[in-house]
Amino acid sequence: MLRLPRFRYVSPPTVTDALGARFELGDDTMYVAGGTDLYPNMKRRQQTPSSVISLAGISSLREIHSSPELGLRVGAGVTLSQLAADPVVRRHYPAVATAAGLVSTPPLRNMGTIGGNLLLDTRCNYYDQTYEWRKAIDFCMKKDGRICWVAPSSPRCWAVQSSDGAPVAVALGAAVMLASGGGVRRVPAEELYHNDGIRFLNKRPDELLVWYLLPPVGAWRASYVKLRRRGSFDFPVLGVAARVDFLPDGTVRDARIVLGGVAHKPWRVPAAERRLIGSRLDASAIDDAARAAVDGAQPVRDNAFKVPLAQRAVARAIRTAAG
Numbered sequence: 001m002l003r004l005p006r007f008r009y010v011s012p013p014t015v016t017d018a019l020g021a022r023f024e025l026g027d028d029t030m031y032v033a034g035g036t037d038l039y040p041n042m043k044r045r046q047q048t049p050s051s052v053i054s055l056a057g058i059s060s061l062r063e064i065h066s067s068p069e070l071g072l073r074v075g076a077g078v079t080l081s082q083l084a085a086d087p088v089v090r091r092h093y094p095a096v097a098t099a100a101g102l103v104s105t106p107p108l109r110n111m112g113t114i115g116g117n118l119l120l121d122t123r124c125n126y127y128d129q130t131y132e133w134r135k136a137i138d139f140c141m142k143k144d145g146r147i148c149w150v151a152p153s154s155p156r157c158w159a160v161q162s163s164d165g166a167p168v169a170v171a172l173g174a175a176v177m178l179a180s181g182g183g184v185r186r187v188p189a190e191e192l193y194h195n196d197g198i199r200f201l202n203k204r205p206d207e208l209l210v211w212y213l214l215p216p217v218g219a220w221r222a223s224y225v226k227l228r229r230r231g232s233f234d235f236p237v238l239g240v241a242a243r244v245d246f247l248p249d250g251t252v253r254d255a256r257i258v259l260g261g262v263a264h265k266p267w268r269v270p271a272a273e274r275r276l277i278g279s280r281l282d283a284s285a286i287d288d289a290a291r292a293a294v295d296g297a298q299p300v301r302d303n304a305f306k307v308p309l310a311q312r313a314v315a316r317a318i319r320t321a322a323g
């Protein structure tokens with residue numbers, strides 16, 4: 001059985017107290033929400049904070065506020081189960097509800113939060129192993145080592161963004177509010193992620209994600225399609241989020257197609273988006289966009305199977321968004 005290392009645990013009642021605790025406890029501290037990612041990582045010694053600040057006791061982080069002008073403000077501590085079942089989310093943001101409802105299993109969705117989901121660590125078969133396993137082959141550059149076992153001659157880490165929520169956030173043009181001792185800043189979801197397996201977030205460790213901001217309802221529709229090895233639970237082998245904005249006459253004014261599970265960050269495919277703009281989402285425009293989405297794809301070893309799958313999944317995501 002894998003055991004957690006020893007660590008100090010505090011559970012403040014408010015965001016202000018959490019930020020104060022972070023200041024006092026210093027840099028060797030991490031926030032934890034549902035703990036469904038952080039605690040397994042700590043058991044495997046991938047992350048080894050000496051102190052952990054729980055967000056579970058902060059009731060304001062579990063609120064959802066809706067406004068026609070500003071859209072939906074979702075607290076970072078809202079669980080995936082809550083998000084998937086929320087009537088406003090299901091009605092106006094079905095892609096968000098779908099992605100949340102497809103994460104893992106019911107027990108993990110009952111614990112896991114949208115904040116933790118958006119900030120999920122990047123994944124890799126060599127990294128997501130026990131400490132002893134990683135030590136036996138020698139550690140890799142993401143934690144404790146110097147080499148990459150996926151691509152040994154590579155100077156960079158190839159770990160992959162594997163959150164179901166992240167591609168949807170980017171496709172929707174959502175944003176997050178990050179709070180720290182220095183104040184609060186709004187970061188568009190597209191700018192939250194770096195294309196780097198190790199430094200994959202544009203967020204300082206002391207910043208606390210407080211709100212997930214969804215855009216106002218309008219003449220747009222969105223969808224999420226997930227492919228995974230085991231249908232009952234699994235991280236996405238591939239996720240596709242699509243958003244299509246319409247003009248009053250039904251032609252496409254704007255579009256966003258975002259792939260998950262293929263890069264270090266949610267991956268927009270502008271070539272595919274351009275194929276949809278000005279079309280009426282007829283079959284040939286959708287096929288054209290799906291082909292463009294994988295044009296020039298450069299899969300790493302053993303991942304070539306994803307390319308034809310991605311083409312079909314993109315077409316399915318666009319058709320689903322079209323309704």
Ligand SMILES: Cc1cc2nc3c(=O)[nH]c(=O)nc-3n(C[C@H](O)[C@H](O)[C@H](O)COP(=O)(O)OP(=O)(O)OC[C@H]3O[C@@H](n4cnc5c(N)ncnc54)[C@H](O)[C@@H]3O)c2cc1C
Pocket residue numbers: 030031032033034035036037038039040055076077080102103104105108111112113114115116117118119120121162163164165207208209210233234235236
């Ligand atoms: C078996 C298994 C299957 C899984 N399958 C999937 C899957 O299919 N799809 C998927 O997307 N995920 C999956 N996950 C990962 C995880 O369960 C979810 O992504 C979940 O939403 C993470 O949320 P959490 O609240 O538990 O995060 P935590 O584990 O609490 O935190 C995750 C990270 O975010 C940070 N963090 C959390 N909240 C905040 C905040 N408000 N501000 C600042 N930092 C914060 C933590 O410090 C940590 O680094 C799976 C996990 C397991 C164990």
Ligand code: SF4
Pocket residue numbers: 123124125126127140141142143147148149150151156157158159197
């Ligand atoms: S891809 Fe990253 S996590 Fe995986 S072995 Fe290479 S350095 Fe390690």
